[in-house]
Amino acid sequence: MKIKHIVLIVVILIAALLIYNYVKSGKLSLLPTEPSADEKQLQDLEKRLGEVEKEIRQIELIASTSGVADTAGYEKYTQERDSLKEQIKALKEKLGKK
Secondary structure, three states: OHHHHHHHHHHHHHHHHHHHHHHHHHHOOOOHHHHHHOHHHHHHHHHHHHHHHHHHHHHHHHHHOOOOOOOOHHHHHHHHHHHHHHHHHHHHHHHHHO
């Protein structure tokens, strides 16, 4: 009976490790892997895209509440957002991701 419990615990731990690594890296593996340079670049671009979209939302919010539009700032961030989206798309195609 004890061996069955030990085997069950080991199976649960392996499953938990697989799930954790899959959530972190998107790959099913027992050991965590370091992302490649391209994958790191993709992560950085996606993080920056999130920051830029946040800035755009803040500019839109300020413009809607105060009536004062920061068109130069808005245009700068929308251009950066479009550029980031293109870079992300190209990098995902290179990596074979959706």
